[in-house]
Amino acid sequence: MKRILVPTDFSNHAEYALKVAAQIAKKNDGEIFLIHMLELPTTGADALSRSHEMPELMLFKNIAVNKLDELMHSDYLAEVQVTKIIQFELAFDGIVKSAETHNADLIVMGSHGANGFQEMFIGSNTEKVVRNADIPVLVIKREEPNFNADKFVFASDFSDEAKKPFEKAFSFAKEFGSKLHLVNINTPNNFKSTIVAEETMEQFLEGVDTTDITTHIYNDVNVEKGILHFSKSIDADIIGMSTHGRKGLAHFFNGSISEDLVNHAKRPVITFKI
Structure with a gap:
């Protein structure tokens, strides 16, 4: 993952x-594209063409340029190729x-999360990017002075449609030298016996080098809590999931x-589009 x-x-x-x-860039001899979005007024279809006539927008742009320049001179970006981008x-x-x-192959975003009313009706830009991006999205929630992915939890239902995102997760694990912990979350509404769950995972992994892979079955009240609790139980460094990219009413209800x-x-979360 060289273009971030x-x-x-x-x-x-x-x-x-x-x-x-x-x-990540330093470890992989990669480069960073640092982007700041200036959202245009939604009134008028020709807002973009008239942006040069909006003094306040140009003021905000100049402020953004100065802030990007300051960031690019940060010590932690030394020896990293960084391209700054400002878009309306x-x-x-x-x-x-x-x-x-x-042609980025990874998006890295920060997020403070959302809850309750805000989560349901507004959501976050990070959530929307996760839903729509075709490339992996790595979400960081707190300071990670020594980021690593040594213990990488990947939760799945091990269905056929999960194979493509699993291949991406497997490639990520290889690149980062991760121990991959595959987990099947058993819930009361979608319960599988241990034998059935084990057989499903074995079939899913046929032909895959499982040297650095372990499989787990974890019982919990729902999938999300199961992933969070299992990740905590092994002190995982990162959590991986596939995303359907649902939109509109399908996303609202499902x-x-x-x-x-x-x-x-x-913990950091990385998503892979189905």
């Missing part, structure tokens, strides 16, 4: 993500488009476990 996109709003959580991205666009939409434009984890987990 890092969105920033200049908050502490965004800088936590940038510091982690710097560590809706934040989450611009981040996803910029990742495609710059939700997304990966997005819930992004909001609620304290």
Whole structure:
């Protein structure tokens, strides 16, 4: 993962993500694309074409340029190639488009999470990027001075559609030298006997080098709590999940476990699009 996109709003959580991205870039001889989004007014279809006529926008742009320059001179970015980007666009939409434009293979974002009313009706830009990005999204929730992925939990239902994101997670684990802990969360509403669960995982892993892989079955009241509790029980460094990228009413009614984890987990979470 050599081309890393890092969105920033200049908050502490965004800088936590940038510091982690710097560590990853140094280990992998990678580069960082540091992007700040200036959201345009939504009134008028020609807002972008008239942006040069909006003094307040140009003022905000100049402020952003100065802040980006300050960030780029941070000690932790020494010896890392960093390209600064400022775009006039809706934040989450611009981040996803910029990742495609710059051929990024990883997005690293900070998040303080969301709860209750805000989580249901507003959500976070991080959650929206997780839902829409085609490349892996690594979400950082706190300062990680020595980021590593030694103990990597990947939760799955081990269905056929989970094979593609698993391949991405497996590749990530190889690149970071991770011990991969595959976990099947058993819940009262979707219970499998141990024998059935073990057989499902064995079939899923046919043909895969399992040298650095262990499998686990963990019982809990729901999948999200099961992942969080299991990760805590082994002191995991990072949690991985696949995401369906549900939108509209389907997302509202079905939700997304990966997005819930992004909001609620304290550990880093990385998502892989199905």
